[in-house]
Amino acid sequence: MTTAKEKLVVIGNGMAGINTLEQILKLTDRFEITVFGSEPYPNYNRIMLSYVLEGSKTLDDIVINDWNWYKENGITLHTSQTVTRIDTDAKTVITESGMTAAYDKLLIATGSNSLMLPIPGSDREGVVGFRDIADCNQMLEAAKAYKTAAVIGGGLLGLEAAKGLVGLGMDVTVVHLMNDLMERQLDSQASAMLKAELERQGIKFAMGKSTAEMQGDHRVRKLVFTDGEELDAEFVVMAVGIRPNKQIGDASGIATNRGILVDDFLRTSAPDVYAVGECAEHRGMCYGLVAPLFEQGNVLAKQICGIETEGYAGSITSTKLKISGVDVFSAGEFIEGPQHTVISAKDEWKRTYKKVLLENNKIVGAVLFGDVAESASLQKYVREGTEMNDEIYGDLMGTGGGCGGGKSKTAAVEKMADDEIVCGCKGVTKKVIVDAINEKGLTTVDEIKACTGATGSCGGCKPVVEQILSYVLGDGFKKTVKTGICACTPLSRQEIVAGIKEKGLRTTKEVMHVLEWHNAEGCSKCRPAVNYYLGVIYPGEHKDEKESRFVNERMNANIQKDGTYTVVPRMYGGVTTPEDLKKIADVSVKYNVKAVKVTGGQRLDLIGVQKEDLPKVWEELDMPSGYAYAKSLRTVKTCVGSQYCRFGTQDSMGVGAMLERKFERLDFPAKFKMAVNGCPRNCAEACTKDIGIVGNDGGWEIFIGGNGGIKARLADSLCKVKTDEELTDTIAAVMQYYRETGNYLERTSEWVERMGLEDIYSKTVEDVENRKALVASIELALTFVEDPWKKVLADDKTRSELFDTTKSVTIQA
Amino acid sequence: MTQEWNTATAVTVALDTLDNFPSRMGRVFLVDETEIAVFRTSDDEVYAIENRNPHPKGGPLAEAIVSGHYIYDPLYDWKIDLKTGLVQEPDQGQVRTFPIKVVEQQVILFTK
Numbered sequence: 018m019t020t021a022k023e024k025l026v027v028i029g030n031g032m033a034g035i036n037t038l039e040q041i042l043k044l045t046d047r048f049e050i051t052v053f054g055s056e057p058y059p060n061y062n063r064i065m066l067s068y069v070l071e072g073s074k075t076l077d078d079i080v081i082n083d084w085n086w087y088k089e090n091g092i093t094l095h096t097s098q099t100v101t102r103i104d105t106d107a108k109t110v111i112t113e114s115g116m117t118a119a120y121d122k123l124l125i126a127t128g129s130n131s132l133m134l135p136i137p138g139s140d141r142e143g144v145v146g147f148r149d150i151a152d153c154n155q156m157l158e159a160a161k162a163y164k165t166a167a168v169i170g171g172g173l174l175g176l177e178a179a180k181g182l183v184g185l186g187m188d189v190t191v192v193h194l195m196n197d198l199m200e201r202q203l204d205s206q207a208s209a210m211l212k213a214e215l216e217r218q219g220i221k222f223a224m225g226k227s228t229a230e231m232q233g234d235h236r237v238r239k240l241v242f243t244d245g246e247e248l249d250a251e252f253v254v255m256a257v258g259i260r261p262n263k264q265i266g267d268a269s270g271i272a273t274n275r276g277i278l279v280d281d282f283l284r285t286s287a288p289d290v291y292a293v294g295e296c297a298e299h300r301g302m303c304y305g306l307v308a309p310l311f312e313q314g315n316v317l318a319k320q321i322c323g324i325e326t327e328g329y330a331g332s333i334t335s336t337k338l339k340i341s342g343v344d345v346f347s348a349g350e351f352i353e354g355p356q357h358t359v360i361s362a363k364d365e366w367k368r369t370y371k372k373v374l375l376e377n378n379k380i381v382g383a384v385l386f387g388d389v390a391e392s393a394s395l396q397k398y399v400r401e402g403t404e405m406n407d408e409i410y411g412d413l414m415g416t417g418g419g420c421g422g423g424k425s426k427t428a429a430v431e432k433m434a435d436d437e438i439v440c441g442c443k444g445v446t447k448k449v450i451v452d453a454i455n456e457k458g459l460t461t462v463d464e465i466k467a468c469t470g471a472t473g474s475c476g477g478c479k480p481v482v483e484q485i486l487s488y489v490l491g492d493g494f495k496k497t498v499k500t501g502i503c504a505c506t507p508l509s510r511q512e513i514v515a516g517i518k519e520k521g522l523r524t525t526k527e528v529m530h531v532l533e534w535h536n537a538e539g540c541s542k543c544r545p546a547v548n549y550y551l552g553v554i555y556p557g558e559h560k561d562e563k564e565s566r567f568v569n570e571r572m573n574a575n576i577q578k579d580g581t582y583t584v585v586p587r588m589y590g591g592v593t594t595p596e597d598l599k600k601i602a603d604v605s606v607k608y609n610v611k612a613v614k615v616t617g618g619q620r621l622d623l624i625g626v627q628k629e630d631l632p633k634v635w636e637e638l639d640m641p642s643g644y645a646y647a648k649s650l651r652t653v654k655t656c657v658g659s660q661y662c663r664f665g666t667q668d669s670m671g672v673g674a675m676l677e678r679k680f681e682r683l684d685f686p687a688k689f690k691m692a693v694n695g696c697p698r699n700c701a702e703a704c705t706k707d708i709g710i711v712g713n714d715g716g717w718e719i720f721i722g723g724n725g726g727i728k729a730r731l732a733d734s735l736c737k738v739k740t741d742e743e744l745t746d747t748i749a750a751v752m753q754y755y756r757e758t759g760n761y762l763e764r765t766s767e768w769v770e771r772m773g774l775e776d777i778y779s780k781t782v783e784d785v786e787n788r789k790a791l792v793a794s795i796e797l798a799l800t801f802v803e804d805p806w807k808k809v810l811a812d813d814k815t816r817s818e819l820f821d822t823t824k825s826v827t828i829q830a
Numbered sequence: 831m832t833q834e835w836n837t838a839t840a841v842t843v844a845l846d847t848l849d850n851f852p853s854r855m856g857r858v859f860l861v862d863e864t865e866i867a868v869f870r871t872s873d874d875e876v877y878a879i880e881n882r883n884p885h886p887k888g889g890p891l892a893e894a895i896v897s898g899h900y901i902y903d904p905l906y907d908w909k910i911d912l913k914t915g916l917v918q919e920p921d922q923g924q925v926r927t928f929p930i931k932v933v934e935q936q937v938i939l940f941t942k
Contacts, residue, residue, distance in 0.1 A: 541902035545895075
């Protein structure tokens, strides 16, 4: 081919421009492409800057297209080159440094700039926007040198910046003009919940405040508000909004308003010049979110390649975001007026909120907070102006609709358009996900993440991706989810346990070999699980495999992010003595413990012990291990009880300590927590424990399956017993039944729901023979337990292999 | 991606005898200023990597679960190839690896 390629020039090396290029490259290779970018980096994900700020991602992590990508696609990239003018007659672009480039087609994707308010004093050092890597670096530097920061603007960007700075250890106040945070995306109810959540995370707020002046010396030192109040701030992030970067249009005689004006085919007023993303203004709208930008890119790519397209008709602005771990969603009209019928539900305990607005019975807007599983359906309803009916109501509000729930969610996914964007962070459409599932045989969200990138950034779209997966796989989805304890084997726990018993398998290696694992030595999920199942099946005989234990159980201490450990000595029933406290204090001082914390289970946690000091700390404490690191009985929490309390009807401290001594050190499928209360006032909170015991005048009531953690669940009442012996036996039977039938890592809250309370009741209470057998089994297992700290202290080889760092010096060979 | 080194100019350090390395577990050595985690795999090969988690939050690696010539890091459960130090998908990163071999039961590390 001798014909020269058409020249396509892109001004702007950000998400909008490069995403459009990616779409173009999928359609044709007929262009010779040149990209100009002002920043010295390849295209990176601006949305994820806050992750860089908080340290959970590095700059490299957020690069979307690395240097190689440009090379592989034959794209000439000029970084740190700002294009200042376009000569639309000569069809060339001219940069700041005088470089020129000719184009046949030109794409403007210059994005936007931080809106800097002209507040007196804002030219002082220490005042920045939050828009690019350079801003991010300035913030990282500031956090090292200064203590107090103010973020002006309580929108998404401001909150992300604030969260990042709090994570860096700064004292951060968000200053917001309005009384509600993110008032353009949330109603005041959701906004208040968000504020409460962020306050819990350490961010402070100054609401309804307008900054009159920034005072200081060469550097900003404080803000003065219009009401005269002041706020100390040695660092100020201005995050009041963004302004489309349209300078290039103005300088080149291209029509602009707020942004560069484009028609439905993203054409500007100049021939062969297009604009896309935040710099463009379409039908009076400038978008600041990523989804519209991808939608525009889609249309533009087709337009530039000469493929027929219906054109871009604007985007329905819906917002689905994750802010500091909280999911929020809004769509359509979400501030209620007199014309609206409001459906809402607020759950202060689960911290969720849901609101749907109807106008003439049509769904016109919605807000979700905390749980955004319904966002895909709602977005569709709002877009299509769906009429509210009983079925939709039931699905959304969790009542009435009966069995329709799951079905209709899949139905919403089914009706979703192929090119609808599911993952807004990475611009992944429904079609890309569906194709990946079909073509590559994917069966899990993790695989979809690895293959398409969807869910990989904020994770907000995970529920929708799950729904797509279940829709594409149909019945196959349930199968792949239900069976196989991990990717190494298709076998379930039950099948593995049966296999071990039938074939007399003795080690994890043997199990994985004989039961034909795909992965000979298993993974971090199945190895500990199989080791546990072997331990329960062969009490006393199974040689526990340290190498198949997760770090905390291998080291008998909880690892912290810096590689130090925590030590929790046993305190039976949460009761200690002055002598023991003295010893704990002495050891803490001697080994320079970083913090001593009272745990949720009424114990003392010595935080920040060096790995090599662990055995010495155990030796000098000379107390049993508190098992705070183990899938085992952690703690028995108690109230004061009848020994001292005027309300106490039972000796909760005594019985709690007795139960803890009896059942400690035993392996369970997951951590196991108990509580004993002396009366129904329930001060030790039995309702959130694996086994909770509540004393009353004539005996005890036993509750099981409670959980206060990730999936909160109130315990179910199992039975009432009269004597302490009955109490111990029933608990022993429940524990052993759970040990034998629980899936590894399955807490009793899930186990109770899976097995059913009736089944557990019949096996551990009703059927006396079965109960005796369970008690006998656990008694046998208990004869083999020993204190793990003492065991390590008596075994010099293990102690040195696991805990010592051998110092060596190099020698020249 | 095996690292090449010239034994004539190599800087070596004899760490310990092989029987002092527990199978499928890591041991930590401080060689000059660098912490090195040494793993003995089930086929009695040894691998040496820097004892520094490639996750942005850092932390150690020696306490990982070893499976074949891969480890699952103890803090974030990232899967890492002991041969190349490469973090497996969907996570990304790389740990520094060091040449190491067993000569007559003696485990020898090469640092250059």
